Amino acid sequence: MFKRFIQLQWKSFFRSSSFGKGLALKIVMIFFGLYLLSALVGLGVVLYFVLRKIFPDQNPMWMLSQFMIYWILVELFFRYFMQKLPVMDVKPLLSMPIKKSAITHYILGKSAISVYNLMAFFLFVPYGLVLLSRGYPILNVGLWLVSIMALVLCINYLNFIVNKSDKALMIIGGILLTLYGLDYFQLLPVREFFGPLFHGLYQYPVTVLIPLTLAAITYYVNYRYLRNRIFLDASLKTKSKEAKTSDLAWTKRFGDMAPFLQLDLKMIWRNKRTKAQVVISLLFVFYGLIFYSQEEFANMMPMLAFLGIFMTGIFLTNFGQFIPAWDSSYYSMMMSQNIPLRKYLESKASLISVSVVVMFLLTIPYVYFGWDALAINFGSALYNLGVNIPVILFFGSFNKKRIDLDKSPLGNMQGTSATQFLIILPVLGLPILIFTGVYFLISLEAAVITLSLLGIVGFALKSKLLDAITEHYRKKKYGMIAGFKEKEG
Template identity: 70%
Template sequence: MFKLFTRLQWKSFFRSATFGKSLGLKILMGFFGVYMLVSLAGAGGGMYFILKKIFPEQSPMWTISQYFIYWVLIELFLRYFMQKLPVMDIKPFLTTPVKKSAIAHYILGRSAVSMYNLLSLFFFVPFAIVLLFNDYPALNVLLWVVAIFAIVLCINYINLLINKNDKALVVIGSSMVLGYALNYFGVFDMKAFFAPMFHALYAYPMAVLVPIGLAAFMYYINYKYLYTKIYLDATLKAKSIKANTSDLEWTKKFGEMGPFLQLDLKMIWRNKRTKSQVFISLLFVFYGLIFYTQDIYANMMPMNVFLGVFMTGIFLSNFGQFIPAWDSSYYSMMMSQNIPLRKYLDSKATLISVSVVVMFLLTIPYVYFGWKILAINFACALYNLGVNIPVILFFGSFNKKRIELDQSPFGNMQGTSATQFLIMVPVLIAPIVLFSIFYYLISFEVALMVLSVLGMIGFAMKNYFLTKITEQYRRKKYGMIAGFKEKAG
């Protein structure tokens, strides 16, 4: 039966109407996948020697066991966004003498051999081979690899259960951040706590039964869940969608901008791609920990300006660069109505301005690393509010590529054009260059004042800039409508 299902899926793949149209992209992604696998294998083979050099007093096996808990959490977090759930058209089989159990087992078995599971093996298997060449016990190493694969399967089947649950994503992301913070400030050492558990998979061969048992248990839970969903009535039942009907009454305080703010907030919350922009922005608040904790960057003020512009303006960049393509599916309808375009742009500017303020408030704890960091982030937030918001709205008038909000947020290039690359010059590079000129020629204080004053001037001239930008959108109106109507083949 497995052979039959595989053959049918293979024919479905090659006979798809979109196969020929995207063949070039599939070949390109194939080359990229091979490159990634080779890189992982090289990294795995060299990891033993890297760890031996960095931690000469520790066994590489013990060192890598310390970081296993972070690997598990990161795997779960990334798979939530990137891994596609196994899909199979089961309707034709439900009227034939094909067992539902066979269908469920096939779907779960196919997910077990997905590329995401093989990625980990391409790293750990070369690492294990190097261990064998360095006289590590063969039985221990081989069973350790089996245990790793069992953990990978656990992660795979857990993801199948939680993939549609946003609360699970928050829990996983919070655990990563909280664990790193507690470990950094010396409150709780996650590495020391979990290292013995993961090292036991190598030190005690019989411990391999634990992850194997967990993998079997997660498989059983998924099987029971799938089995209850495989029945013909499910395909005949009318599809109903329960929507979150929050009325957002408070947006009416913004007058004519209120309806547009409601549309934006509902769009962000109801669609995975826009919602991911919010989660990514919140996650990048911790980006500063990578640099502020390193002595080498302590006196590199231009780098700190980059961090300030990036962290306070991450939502501005990620969300703003695709305005108005987010509304591409109904943009032509909006433009055919008696809708004030200026208020539409005002609502976008207000939403992004709130995000800049919120992101700045979230970066205030970085004052722990010095008052200069707080001053830089404040100046960068002002610059984002006064200069970068008008700039990014102006560049939005050149967006003509459609975005499908129901598509996967990762690896999705919809809406991307040369505009998205050009926009990084004025938004990210310009403030760093300006700061560097005044910093090296005059002083740190003067450089910060230049960024702050430019931001305040831009904010004071907001109405003038938005009026000019509105005129630009009117001139580009019909070209944008025509572009948004074109769907990718």
């Protein structure tokens, strides 16, 4: 029966109406996936030697075990956004003499060989082979790899349990940040507490039964949940759900922009893909720690300029590059109404401006690494506000690909076109190039002042720039409407 299910899925893939249109993108994603897997293999091979070099007096297996708790939490956190339960069209099968248990086992079994699980496989198996080459016991290493893959399956099936709950996401994220903070500021020896637990999976081979049992339990919980919900008439029953609304009265102070701001805020709050952009932006505040804390990057001012533009403008880039595709499901309706297009674009600019200011405020603690970091971030924020916001809005007029907000968030390439790749050059590359040129020709102060002045000039020309961008949107209106009407699949 499983073989028959696989054949049906294979035919569905190749006979899909979107197969031809998305073939080039699928090929690119395949090459990207192969590159990622090869990089993981390389990391798995060198991981032993890296740990040996960083911690010369410690066993690499012991040091790796101390970080395993973070790996589990981080993977579970990001799977919340990236991974969906693999589904198949079960309605036609339910009217046939096919056991619902077989359908349920196939759906869950298919998820066990997902690319997210393969990532762990391609990372830890090469690491295990290196351990064997260095004389580690075959039994211990072999059963440790079995334990790791069992933990991966636990994460896989646990994600399907918590994936429907935003509270679960906040709890996982809170635990992750709390443990890292306690460990980083040496308030609690988190790694020393969890390290022996994970190292025991290698030191005592019999403990492999623990992760295997946990994997079986999470599988069974998912099986019971899906098995009890596969009914032919389940789709016929109208779902009743209590609507939780907010009038967002505080937005009324923005006048004509208020309705658009309300739509954007509700869209961000109610959809995973837009909500993911907010979460990712907040997480990237910690991106600077990777570079500011390294001495080799301390005096690389162009790198600090990259951090300034990137961190203060991360939401600008992630959210702004898909304007107005976020509204593609009702964009044609909006354009058929007597709605001021300029106010629509102005509301988008205001929302992004707030994000830039918030992101700059969150990067202020980096002054701990020197006043240069604060000054560069301030100049970068001004540049993002005055220059990059009009640039991102202008490039938005070339977006013609629809985004369905009901679909999965990260790993979703809907709405992506050549525009999203070209926009990196003026938004990220140009300010870094300007900063670097002025820095080497004159000084750091002159480079920061140059970015700041460009941002201020952009503010002064804001009205004229928005008028020009609005006119450009009017010219592209019918092309965007036609593009947004095309659905994949």
